[in-house]
Amino acid sequence: xxxxxxxxxxxxxxxxxxxxxxxxxxxxxxxxxxxxxxxxxxxxxxxxxxxxxxxxxxxxxxxxxxxxxxxxxxxxxxxxxxxxxxxxxxxxxxxxxxxxxxxxxxxxxxxxxxxxxxxxxxxxxxxxxxxxxxxxxxxxxxxxxxxxxxxxxxxxxxxxxxxxxxxxxxxxxxxxxxxxxxxxxxxxxxxxxxxxxxxxxxxxxxxxxxxxxxxxxxxxxxxxxxxxxxxxxxxxxxxxxxxxxxxxxxxxxxxxxxxxxxxxxxxxxxxxxxxxxxxxxxxxxx
Numbered sequence: 001x002x003x004x005x006x007x008x009x010x011x012x013x014x015x016x017x018x019x020x021x022x023x024x025x026x027x028x029x030x031x032x033x034x035x036x037x038x039x040x041x042x043x044x045x046x047x048x049x050x051x052x053x054x055x056x057x058x059x060x061x062x063x064x065x066x067x068x069x070x071x072x073x074x075x076x077x078x079x080x081x082x083x084x085x086x087x088x089x090x091x092x093x094x095x096x097x098x099x100x101x102x103x104x105x106x107x108x109x110x111x112x113x114x115x116x117x118x119x120x121x122x123x124x125x126x127x128x129x130x131x132x133x134x135x136x137x138x139x140x141x142x143x144x145x146x147x148x149x150x151x152x153x154x155x156x157x158x159x160x161x162x163x164x165x166x167x168x169x170x171x172x173x174x175x176x177x178x179x180x181x182x183x184x185x186x187x188x189x190x191x192x193x194x195x196x197x198x199x200x201x202x203x204x205x206x207x208x209x210x211x212x213x214x215x216x217x218x219x220x221x222x223x224x225x226x227x228x229x230x231x232x233x234x235x236x237x238x239x240x241x242x243x244x245x246x247x248x249x250x251x252x253x254x255x256x257x258x259x260x261x262x263x264x265x266x267x268x269x270x271x272x273x274x275x276x277x278x279x280x281x282x283x284x285x286x
Contacts, residue, residue: 024057030087032068049073049081049089058106074099075108078131083112085137091121094144098125104154105131110138117143117168124148124168132157132184141166146173147194153177155209158184165191171220175202179209179236187216194223198250203231203238203260210236216243226250226273231259232281239263248272257283 025040030052034045040055048071052062058077064070064087072091075098089097097115100108108130115124115138124140126149127133133156140147140163147165150158150173158174165171171191176182191198198220201211211231220226226247231238239262246269247254254273257263262284270276279285 024060025055026057026060027063028052028056028060029063029065030068030070031065034065053077053079064112072097072099075102077102078106078108080109081111081113083110083114083138085112086114087112088114088116090116090118092118093120094122096123096126097121097143099123099128100125100130100133101128102130104129104156107132107134109134109136111136113138115140117141119167120144124165126151127156127158128152129154130156132159135160136162138163140164141168143168146170147191148172150174150182151177152180152182155180156182158182158213159186160184160189161187163189165189165194167193169195170200171198171223173200173202174211174213175200176209176211181209181212183212185214185216186218187214189215189218191218191220192222196223197225197228197256198223198247199226199240200228201230201238201240201261203233203236211238213239214241214243215245216241218245220245220247221249223250225253225256226270227254227263228256229258229261229263229283230256231261233259236260237262242266242268244268246270250274253278255285257285259283262286 028040029045031045034047036051038044040046046052061080067086069088069090124147147168171194242265250273253275254270256278264286
């Protein structure tokens with residue numbers, strides 16, 4: 001009898017441990033009336049992106065249920081955020097709205113986000129590490145630094161589509177450290193009123209790796225330069241293909257190619273810029 005009682009007691013204790021540590025959900029929710037003390041379910045949503053991120057399993061999804069601002073977030077794992085065009089991240093101090101510092105094979109997907117720096121936030125989306133980042137249907141603006149900033153130390157991919165970026169230093173900046181291979185594309189992107197450049201690629205400081213991007217079906221207006229591709233370090237070749245794109249009313253240049261870089265332009269309109277095309281220090285413009 002004593003043995004039987006002991007076995008039952010052990011079983012109950014194990015059941016208590018298991019019930020106290022459930023598996024992380026693959027899909028969680030945030031809502032304007034949610035609370036971060038909730039379990040982030042549809043019936044009991046969280047209030048912030050950060051709490052939802054910390055709750056969901058790696059590779060899972062955060063879904064937004066209604067319009068609201070959901071706070072700055074740091075992403076450290078593979079994840080998808082579905083903002084549905086009405087979810088916001090607003091920052092009014094010198095911080096980044098979103099930081100991605102995930103694993104080198106992790107995939108991050110962002111959809112339908114409104115990211116606003118109110119003229120005081122630093123970066124809109126800054127990417128330090130990820131296998132790939134896919135940004136679609138987003139509106140990013142009013143940051144003192146770059147709207148989208150990719151500066152990884154390991155190979156990474158970045159894709160941006162159907163997105164509007166305005167009133168930043170660079171709209172999109174790619175400048176890897178060390179010598180990773182960084183590739184990707186920007187399509188149906190509208191970038192306006194940036195201080196330095198709409199899109200700027202800067203080659204890595206050491207040899208190896210390289211940067212290779214395509215800009216297609218996009219518009220860059222009223223910026224310093226439309227497209228700026230630079231590599232003065234003597235590292236790996238940095239290249240950009242510009243296709244079916246309008247670069248207009250930019251105060252400095254439509255296209256700058258300087259250093260160990262190649263920029264190819266086809267089927268595009270480049271007009272009313274300070275200078276249409278500028279090359280120096282071996283930059284190739286085709």
